[in-house]
Amino acid sequence: MHAPDGFIDAPISAAAGVLAAGAIAVSLRGARRELDERTAPLAGLVAAFIFAVQMLNFPVAAGTSGHLLGGALAAILVGPCTGVLCVSVVLLLQAFLFADGGLTALGVNITTMAIATAVTAYAVFRVLVTLLPRTRRSVTVASFAAALISVPASAVVFTLLYAIGGTTEVSIAKVATAMVGVHVLIGIGEAVITALTVGAVVAVRPDLVHGARGLRQRLKLRVNGELVDAPESEPAPARSPRKVWIAGLVASLVLAGFVSFYASANPDGLEKVATDHGIDEKAEEHPYADSPLADYAVKDVDDERLSGGLAGVIGVTVTVVAGTGVFWVVRRRRTDDGSGEPGDGRGRSDNDDSGRDGGGSDADSSSTTSSPV
Amino acid sequence: MGAGHAHRLYRHGNSPVHRLPPHTKITAVLAFVLIVVSTPREAMWAFAVYAGLLALVAYAARVPPGFLLRRLLIEVPFVAFAVLLPFVAEGERTEVLGLSLSVEGLWGAWNVLAKGTLGVAASVLLAATTELRELLLGLQRLKLPPLLVQIASFMIRYGDVITDEMRRMRIARESRGFEARGVRHWGVLAKSAGALFIRSYERGERVHLAMVSRGYSGSMPVIDEVTASRAQWSHALALPAAALVVCLLGWVL
Amino acid sequence: MTADTTPAPPSLEVSGLAFAYPDGHQALFGVDFSIARGERVALLGPNGAGKTTLVLHLNGILTGGTGTVRVAGLPVDKRHMAEIRRRVGIVFQDPDDQLFMPTVREDVAFGPAASGLKGPELEERVDRALGLVGMREFKDRPPHHLSFGQRRRVAVATVLAMEPEILVLDEPSSNLDPASRRELADILRSLDVTVLMVTHDLPYALELCPRSLILSEGTIAADGPTAELLSDDELMRAHRLELPFGFDPRSVRASSAPS
Numbered sequence: 001m002h003a004p005d006g007f008i009d010a011p012i013s014a015a016a017g018v019l020a021a022g023a024i025a026v027s028l029r030g031a032r033r034e035l036d037e038r039t040a041p042l043a044g045l046v047a048a049f050i051f052a053v054q055m056l057n058f059p060v061a062a063g064t065s066g067h068l069l070g071g072a073l074a075a076i077l078v079g080p081c082t083g084v085l086c087v088s089v090v091l092l093l094q095a096f097l098f099a100d101g102g103l104t105a106l107g108v109n110i111t112t113m114a115i116a117t118a119v120t121a122y123a124v125f126r127v128l129v130t131l132l133p134r135t136r137r138s139v140t141v142a143s144f145a146a147a148l149i150s151v152p153a154s155a156v157v158f159t160l161l162y163a164i165g166g167t168t169e170v171s172i173a174k175v176a177t178a179m180v181g182v183h184v185l186i187g188i189g190e191a192v193i194t195a196l197t198v199g200a201v202v203a204v205r206p207d208l209v210h211g212a213r214g215l216r217q218r219l220k221l222r223v224n225g226e227l228v229d230a231p232e233s234e235p236a237p238a239r240s241p242r243k244v245w246i247a248g249l250v251a252s253l254v255l256a257g258f259v260s261f262y263a264s265a266n267p268d269g270l271e272k273v274a275t276d277h278g279i280d281e282k283a284e285e286h287p288y289a290d291s292p293l294a295d296y297a298v299k300d301v302d303d304e305r306l307s308g309g310l311a312g313v314i315g316v317t318v319t320v321v322a323g324t325g326v327f328w329v330v331r332r333r334r335t336d337d338g339s340g341e342p343g344d345g346r347g348r349s350d351n352d353d354s355g356r357d358g359g360g361s362d363a364d365s366s367s368t369t370s371s372p373v
Numbered sequence: 374m375g376a377g378h379a380h381r382l383y384r385h386g387n388s389p390v391h392r393l394p395p396h397t398k399i400t401a402v403l404a405f406v407l408i409v410v411s412t413p414r415e416a417m418w419a420f421a422v423y424a425g426l427l428a429l430v431a432y433a434a435r436v437p438p439g440f441l442l443r444r445l446l447i448e449v450p451f452v453a454f455a456v457l458l459p460f461v462a463e464g465e466r467t468e469v470l471g472l473s474l475s476v477e478g479l480w481g482a483w484n485v486l487a488k489g490t491l492g493v494a495a496s497v498l499l500a501a502t503t504e505l506r507e508l509l510l511g512l513q514r515l516k517l518p519p520l521l522v523q524i525a526s527f528m529i530r531y532g533d534v535i536t537d538e539m540r541r542m543r544i545a546r547e548s549r550g551f552e553a554r555g556v557r558h559w560g561v562l563a564k565s566a567g568a569l570f571i572r573s574y575e576r577g578e579r580v581h582l583a584m585v586s587r588g589y590s591g592s593m594p595v596i597d598e599v600t601a602s603r604a605q606w607s608h609a610l611a612l613p614a615a616a617l618v619v620c621l622l623g624w625v626l
Numbered sequence: 627m628t629a630d631t632t633p634a635p636p637s638l639e640v641s642g643l644a645f646a647y648p649d650g651h652q653a654l655f656g657v658d659f660s661i662a663r664g665e666r667v668a669l670l671g672p673n674g675a676g677k678t679t680l681v682l683h684l685n686g687i688l689t690g691g692t693g694t695v696r697v698a699g700l701p702v703d704k705r706h707m708a709e710i711r712r713r714v715g716i717v718f719q720d721p722d723d724q725l726f727m728p729t730v731r732e733d734v735a736f737g738p739a740a741s742g743l744k745g746p747e748l749e750e751r752v753d754r755a756l757g758l759v760g761m762r763e764f765k766d767r768p769p770h771h772l773s774f775g776q777r778r779r780v781a782v783a784t785v786l787a788m789e790p791e792i793l794v795l796d797e798p799s800s801n802l803d804p805a806s807r808r809e810l811a812d813i814l815r816s817l818d819v820t821v822l823m824v825t826h827d828l829p830y831a832l833e834l835c836p837r838s839l840i841l842s843e844g845t846i847a848a849d850g851p852t853a854e855l856l857s858d859d860e861l862m863r864a865h866r867l868e869l870p871f872g873f874d875p876r877s878v879r880a881s882s883a884p885s
Contacts, residue, residue: 006488010411028520037591038581040520041726045535045577046526046570051528052535053566059553068566077570089525096399096508097382099496102489103406166479167414170462190466196560200567208574399703504729506768526728533770534722579723586716587737587788588708594739595749596732 001157002094002101006172008108012165016294017107023115024088039082046078049087054090058193066189071117071154072125072147073194077201079210080122087114108161116157121150125211139209141197147194151187155179382444382500389608390434390502394601395511397609402499404613408620409491414484420491425617427494432504444497445490455482455489505529510599523593527580535573542569619623636660636700637792637820639682639753644844645679645691653679654691655844661792663698666821668831668852671841672866677824680841681794684822685714698791706752712741715785719796721777725769730761733769737788755787756780759813775806779813792820799827828856828869832878840865855877 008016031039050070058066070090075083088110094100101109125146132138159179163172202209390398405423412419431441462478469479503511509529512521542565546552553562581589601609639660646652653676661667675793683695684687686702687691695702697713715737718724727733734752743751756762759779769777780800785793790866798814801808825831831838832852840848840855844864848855855861856875862868869875 003491004485004489005406006410006485009459010407013410024521025518030521037585037589038578040593041525041527041584042574042577044526045573045580047524047528048531048535049570049573052539052573053569055536056539056562056566057553058559058562059555085521085524089521091608093525093528095496097500097505099382099493099500102410102492103403103496104410104492167484168458168478170458170478170481174461183389185426192559193557193563193566196563197566197570200564201570204567205574207570208571211555288568314554350467501749509728527726530726530728531722531768576723579718579720580726582687583716583718583724584726584736585687586711586714586718587784588740588741589710589736590628590708594736595733596739 002091003105003108003112005102005104006167007105008161009167010104012161013104013108015165016111016161020088020107020110020115022178024110027081027088028082031079034079034081039324043082043085043089045079046082047089049357050086051090051093054196062190066186067111068193068197069117069186069190071113072121072143072190075118075122075150075193076125076143076146076198076211077209080082080118082210083118084114087118107160111161112154112158116154117150120153122211124149129211134341136199136206137218139202139211140195140251142211142347143198144195146191147184148191152180152183152189155183174255180298182349203311231274246313255372272306382442382497383504384436384501386435386502388434388502390430393502393609394514394599394605395503395507396599397601397606398499398503399508399515401512401595401609401612402495404610405616406415406492406495407577408613408616409495412488412620412623414480414487415625417483418486419619420487420493421495421618421622423491423496423616426612426619427491430498434498436498436501439495440501441497445493452486455485458482458485459541479566507599514599519592527577531573531576531580534576535569538572539565634663635696637663637665637698638822639694639699640683641694642683643680643691643693644681645688653844654683656693657841657844659839659846659849661820661822663791663820664818665837667823667834668825668835668838668866669822669824669841670828670831670838670855670867675841675865676844678796681716681796684792684794685711685716698831700840708741709785712737712788713791714794715788715790715792717778717781717785717796717798718793719800721774721781722769722770724781724784725777728768729765730756730767730769730772731765732788733780734784737784741788743857751787751789753814756784758786758817770851773806775802775809777808778802778810782810782813786817786819790819792822793817795821795823795825797825797827798823799825799830821858828867828875829873829878832856832875840867842866 009121031043035042050073053073054067056067057066071083071087074086077083078086086120091101091104091109095103095106095109125142128142128145129138132141156176156179159172159176162170162175168177198209198211246277376544390439405426409420409423412423428438431438458481459478460472462475462481465476465478466473467479468474500508508520509526512525546561546565551558551561553559641658641660643654643657644652645654657676657680669677669680670822679688683691683702684697684706686695689702697710700706700713702710712740714782725733727736731752734755735748738748738751752765753762756765759782761776761779761783764772764776764780769780774778782793782795782798793814795814798810802810807830811830814823814834821835823835835852838848838850838852838855839846840861848858848861854873856869
């Protein structure tokens with residue numbers, strides 16, 4: 001779903017462009033912090049992977065097939081910052097090389113398909129991984145949930161942009177119906193594929209799954225054939241909880257913003273729709289009683305409520321989950337800092353350590369792989 | 374969209390448009406599209422003039438119309454959306470061929486179709502006349518963050534390599550009698566995707582080693598610099614300038 | 627260990643090198659050898675012997691173990707890293723990893739440009755390196771449009787462009803058809819640099835390198851004239867090195883022994 005030019009009006013496209021540029025700037029710094037000088041080749045290769053995997057067709061039924069959008073997958077595998085970068089670069093090149101997605105809509109596309117998906121997915125994933133028991137299955141479950149929510153979240157952000165800057169007066173409830181309804185379905189597919197893919201990676205190279213860093217226990221006995229020559233390093237400072245915190249905050253702000261917007265806009269919209277449909281039904285019902293259109297029009301109101309509700313529920317769920325996550329991380333951090341018991345932190349201990357002495361671990365790791373230059 | 378990405382849009386040539394420095398072309402196309410998007414949709418004639426302008430550029434670039442039109446197919450999903458608009462949009466309604474359509478929706482559909490099509494056409498012209506490498510140099514010149522340009526350049530360099538690996542994995546699957554037919558087979562496909570990720574990531578690590586071995590220290594050495602003369606700029610910007618005049622007329626008339 | 631004393635400092639001097647990966651896996655257990663300027667030496671060894679680990683120490687990508695590596699008298703350490711990386715040219719096994727730039731020309735220019743070369747000087751350096759491997763007319767092609775053999779040659783050129791003291795090749799003959807293999811051999815023979823060639827391809831080692839080292843279980847197990855080592859059946863068997871069927875090093879000895 002690459003939005004073309006003219007879909008969203010110029011001011012909002014520009015605003016989304018500014019937002020996207022800002023997010024990319026933040027991600028560039030974040031990625032550099034995570035991967036230091038390895039950023040360019042690693043992010044480039046992951047972008048190439050996302051680009052390729054979007055072409056992998058997953059047959060659904062009767063000749064139809066779907067493919068991965070990849071935002072959630074990227075965020076889980078390489079972290080939110082690098083994930084945002086990779087998907088943004090893919091979108092950028094798709095726009096310039098394949099005319100896929102309008103150039104003026106690039107900001108909109110990056111905001112909805114890179115930022116919204118990656119940030120939401122990562123927040124959800126991180127929260128679930130923290131809450132669930134530390135097993136591989138939890139990583140799979142968390143990936144599923146993260147990808148599932150990321151797609152409608154992207155639709156919600158798109159709807160929000162459309163609500164402010166859409167070039168056609170369509171009731172927002174209708175856009176939300178169409179977008180969220182369809183995207184929940186797409187989200188299920190995305191979730192299954194993402195979970196299976198992350199599961200496949202975790203089974204072989206758990207150390208490569210950024211979101212599962214904390215999971216690494218002493219189970220790395222497998223020496224993968226020739227893999228020995230690529231020494232895996234602990235990427236210098238692992239994620240500090242603060243970043244998760246900020247990501248969660250941003251996600252909940254965006255969603256909260258949308259929910260409140262929706263709440264305030266909705267009565268209007270509903271009223272309007274109701275009157276419109278009063279007129280509609282008179283005009284339509286007689287000549288087209290048995291056409292699918294008529295059905296659609298009659299069913300519409302129900303659907304709208306349902307979908308409005310659905311959108312609301314998803315929004316609120318995400319907000320609550322993200323909010324809980326923020327709370328959890330903050331509380332967790334406080335207790336960790338206070339007690340500092342190794343037993344308590346378990347898998348997370350490496351995160352917390354690097355959070356505290358980020359500078360020192362940098363030097364350590366540089367001696368093993370990336371040498372100082 | 375699957376197959377659409379497999380082939381590149383670039384058409385080799387030596388037209389005046391091909392020879393323009395990439396950053397001037399990118400600027401021109403961006404400005405043009407922005408102007409198109411800002412044009413009031415009621416000024417239908419303006420869009421016809423825009424199409425005419427693009428046709429002129431296509432002629433100068435020796436891009437055959439058939440090529441251009443075929444690439445417009447990428448828009449199809451949005452055409453479907455646009456077709457729906459008159460049925461679902463709000464407001465005053467009108468009867469066309471016995472169907473009750475929203476006037477607002479009709480305008481909306483026209484708006485999306487006209488602007489979207491012109492946008493795609495402009496991007497196709499840019500992609501058809503600018504080599505990948507040049508495009509990156511142009512973006513770099515336009516002050517896109519260097520790290521982002523590097524990532525993009527690695528993606529372009531390895532896009533084919535990874536796609537090829539994916540193709541080989543598919544052939545390997547099929548040679549062993551596996552063909553993905555439905556949801557039941559997603560597990561196998563996802564395993565391939567996972568393996569592909571691991572290969573890509575490890576290749577990234579090896580590429581990094583190769584770079585470091587040749588003195589990489591975080592920033593790419595500048596090997597090529599693109600520059601544009603004033604004449605080249607004025608040639609490139611003729612397109613958005615003409616469009617701007619049309620746009621302003623569109624607002625005034 | 628070579629006993630010969632050359633006037634110039636040896637191109638490469640490794641002593642007491644031991645290294646364990648962060649995961650605890652120890653790959654090198656005290657490696658000692660030195661290579662004089664202009665020598666062509668093969669580094670032989672079974673899979674998992676630590677060959678690649680050793681190679682990554684030569685230009686300081688891996689450090690942190692014990693022992694020292696000196697390149698033309700210069701110790702490999704943080705202070706000299708840029709110079710070391712210029713002097714040690716590593717050609718990796720998969721040319722696709724090595725050729726990461728969009729065109730051949732830019733790829734070959736990458737190393738010299740990173741060390742500060744610019745303009746016509748850079749152009750000239752690129753032309754010279756591509757000329758040495760006979761790839762000058764492919765300058766503006768993207769690497770992925772070349773054949774495998776051509777890519778390997780360009781990979782050699784990318785390293786030659788840095789005018790290295792020593793050229794380190796990781797499995798140079800892998801995946802090459804016989805013609806490309808011979809072409810690469812001709813190129814390597816024509817170069818006037820020290821060469822360390824890491825390989826499983828024993829006939830290739832015999833053809834190109836008068837001297838060989840056998841790395842096994844993290845140490846140098848043997849060091850001597852290639853033909854002699856290859857003819858020592860017991861040594862070969864002990865280190866899982868096998869000659870191809872029907873290949874007898876004694877029969878080729880006379881033709882390629884001179885260096």
